[in-house]
Amino acid sequence: MDLAFQSLAMVSDLLSTGDITSVELTEVCLSQINSSESQVNAFITISSDLAMQQATNADIAWQEWINGKSDQKPSPLNGVPLAIKDVICVSDIVATAGSKILEEFVPPYDSTASERLRDAGAIFLGKTNTDEFAMGSSTENSAFGPTHNPWDINRVPGGSSGGSAAAVSAGMIFGALGTDTGGSVRQPAAMCGVVGLKPTYGRVSRYGLIAFGSSLDQIGTLTRTVEDAALLLQVISGPDLKDSTTLQNKPPNYLEMLSKTDNLMGIRIGVEEKNIMGSLQPEVEKSVQDTIKTLRHLGAEIVPVQLPHTKHALEAYYLIANAEASANLARYDGIRFGQRQTGKNLWETYINTRSKGFGKEVKRRIMLGTYALTAGYYEDYYLNAQKVRRLVQKDFVQAFSKVDTIVGPVTPTTAFKIGEKIEDPLQMYLSDIFTLSGNLAGIPGISIPCGFDQSGLPIGVQLLGPTCGEQQLLTIAHIYQQATDWHKHIPRLEH
Amino acid sequence: MASTISTNEVVRIAQLARLHLTENEIKSFSKDLSEILDYMYQINKVDVSNVRPTDNMLVSHTVLRPDVAHQSLSLDKLLSNTAEVNNGYFSVPPVLGED
Numbered sequence: 001m002d003l004a005f006q007s008l009a010m011v012s013d014l015l016s017t018g019d020i021t022s023v024e025l026t027e028v029c030l031s032q033i034n035s036s037e038s039q040v041n042a043f044i045t046i047s048s049d050l051a052m053q054q055a056t057n058a059d060i061a062w063q064e065w066i067n068g069k070s071d072q073k074p075s076p077l078n079g080v081p082l083a084i085k086d087v088i089c090v091s092d093i094v095a096t097a098g099s100k101i102l103e104e105f106v107p108p109y110d111s112t113a114s115e116r117l118r119d120a121g122a123i124f125l126g127k128t129n130t131d132e133f134a135m136g137s138s139t140e141n142s143a144f145g146p147t148h149n150p151w152d153i154n155r156v157p158g159g160s161s162g163g164s165a166a167a168v169s170a171g172m173i174f175g176a177l178g179t180d181t182g183g184s185v186r187q188p189a190a191m192c193g194v195v196g197l198k199p200t201y202g203r204v205s206r207y208g209l210i211a212f213g214s215s216l217d218q219i220g221t222l223t224r225t226v227e228d229a230a231l232l233l234q235v236i237s238g239p240d241l242k243d244s245t246t247l248q249n250k251p252p253n254y255l256e257m258l259s260k261t262d263n264l265m266g267i268r269i270g271v272e273e274k275n276i277m278g279s280l281q282p283e284v285e286k287s288v289q290d291t292i293k294t295l296r297h298l299g300a301e302i303v304p305v306q307l308p309h310t311k312h313a314l315e316a317y318y319l320i321a322n323a324e325a326s327a328n329l330a331r332y333d334g335i336r337f338g339q340r341q342t343g344k345n346l347w348e349t350y351i352n353t354r355s356k357g358f359g360k361e362v363k364r365r366i367m368l369g370t371y372a373l374t375a376g377y378y379e380d381y382y383l384n385a386q387k388v389r390r391l392v393q394k395d396f397v398q399a400f401s402k403v404d405t406i407v408g409p410v411t412p413t414t415a416f417k418i419g420e421k422i423e424d425p426l427q428m429y430l431s432d433i434f435t436l437s438g439n440l441a442g443i444p445g446i447s448i449p450c451g452f453d454q455s456g457l458p459i460g461v462q463l464l465g466p467t468c469g470e471q472q473l474l475t476i477a478h479i480y481q482q483a484t485d486w487h488k489h490i491p492r493l494e495h
Numbered sequence: 496m497a498s499t500i501s502t503n504e505v506v507r508i509a510q511l512a513r514l515h516l517t518e519n520e521i522k523s524f525s526k527d528l529s530e531i532l533d534y535m536y537q538i539n540k541v542d543v544s545n546v547r548p549t550d551n552m553l554v555s556h557t558v559l560r561p562d563v564a565h566q567s568l569s570l571d572k573l574l575s576n577t578a579e580v581n582n583g584y585f586s587v588p589p590v591l592g593e594d
Contacts, residue, residue, distance in 0.1 A: 105576055106576060108568055108573065108575060201552050201553075215552050244557070244558040245553060245558075246558075247553070248558060312537065312540070315534065315535045315537055315538040316538060318531070318535060319535055319538065330513075333513070334578065335587055336576070336577055336585055337577060338576070339578075340578035340579075342588055344588065345588050345589050345590065345591070346587055346588050346589065346590045348588075349587065349588050350513045351514065351515045352515070354512075354513050354514055355515040355516070358514075360520075363516070363524075364524060364527060364528075366514065367505070367508050367509065367512060367514070367524055367528060368528060368531060368532070370512040371500070371508050371528065371532065372535075374508070374511070381532075381536075381538070383548055384538045384539060386548035386550070387543035387546040387547070387548050388538055388546075389548075390546055390549045391541065391546060425527055425531060426531055426534055429531075442552050
């Protein structure tokens, strides 16, 4: 059995019965990284020493449980190697956010998500590549070089959580954390043929997440199966005193509903009547239509829905996200942390530090955000965007009064070539067109594999759910995965 | 239709954002910003009369935590990522002076 491509749930079972050890699993991942990383560049930092030390401890915990010395069963994540996107702080491991300005930044604390994984006994194998400050849709905007798609190394893995998606896809890791501000978990998941879950805004604490657009940012997961996503979400979600924007209700058990039934009888699935289809790569459109058919065969009722304002979601999203980014990135002034380029006075130090430390796309977005907040333009841009955002939210609330989930594409095309869109920022922004309305509304979404195009590149389908609707979303997606095998295909990297 | 963003406008915005741009960056941002903002200006086509702007993503009211003392990070750790420390303080170049 090729352990490297097994699901997290499967290796967790093997750990709990003593059939494998965490040290062995960690070595499997390290060997996979060793053979593929030179082609993929999924990681910015590989923390193998920490991982082996954690694995040794995890094995002791499993042994004590198996031998009856402990009556506390370890978490299913105990001993499972995971990777963390490099915008999420893990104590004492460099967190670059894909930026030169944070090249040497060593966070003195864990993010809440990392802390919860650590407490569950998960193994931190490394920090994954990302567009600088998560700003991008291709992982090309990283100061540490682009990540390559394991299905075709001349293509992008999507972004900004491209490193996490590629690492899971290439069998380097059993699951990874990403972040989703406008689609940055779901879009790379679709392009790399893995599962990407973006929870409801506030479901996972943002404490220790390097901020991009604070009203949109949400930590999510990249895994091989929907069940694996549920396992990870169970551990990282829930209220946090360190983040007052976390949802205060306790998360439900995301796993218990998964296997209660194998059909979708009684489930109402919304499909947007117009607007979406037509601007898609034909194979993507066909795969999404096939998915809708499969869902119907599984017993779901397909219901047309209307989301009239989502056609302006792109404008609202980029205006709001960039405005928030320009404010959030004001902290990189070279004073308390990050690279400093000293000038003859404080003003010059700020300017030198920021001008040398930030890459082009980050500067572009800071400029756009600053402009949209400037006196004279604020009303036309930012304020209108915040009004349109409310209309987008209302569209979803109305739609979810009629349906349980809305199904549609994740991306207009499969993975594009490295370099293809990097000089055309607007085209790059348009690749997020189907995902970003979910962030504006704060609702959960999941991207799951649903086909391949003629070149053998994976295609994803998106299911959106109402606020705090993760349990049902995961259940529907899991039932779809039980009936299909798109998620079982693995890329063949040549060595 | 949004107006074109001139190179002077780019320089002004860059100053507000504490960025120094090269001549090439100024030219390319003038083009990029004009194109992107022109697209974004479509937001004004939406009828938003009587729509309140979104000011909070959450329905819940203000969340408070118990006001109890807890261990914070040590001074050494907090200062560990800065370029220059002086007697337990962040050290910076002169605020005023040579210009």
